[in-house]
Amino acid sequence: VQLVESGGGLVQAGGSLRLSCAASGSTFSINVMGWYRRAPGKQRELVAAITSGGGGTNYADSVKGRFTISRDNAKSTMYLQMNSLRPEDTAVYYCNARGYNPNDNYWGQGTQVTVSS
Secondary structure, eight states: OEEEEEOOEEEETTOOEEEEEEEESSGGGEEEEEEEEEOTTSOOEEEEEEOTTSOOEEEOTTTTTTEEEEEETTTTEEEEEEOSOOGGGOEEEEEEEEESSTTOEEEOOOEEEEEEO
16 A cells, blocks of 8 residues: 655644545555654654544544544545644644554655644
């Protein structure tokens, strides 16, 4: 499975961005997908995750009410709509896909999100 993120960029505080993660290859093997981020000097953290059918989602407390995760399995694409962005949301955002096989864990290359104050 290959994952390619897009949609990052520079935005002012209070603005919005939508990240996309396009999956290719053996996408039928993908179960849970998620977005992680790594801010400068900090460890990578889970931002949001979504189950295979899209019915179950999970968010970090810091983004609840501002970010929305979704996926379109027909397009093999996952999204992260980010609203009311804050400078502390500045980070490299990574797409992750976990397969039904516990050994299958895939990462994208990351996309930079920078929020200016």
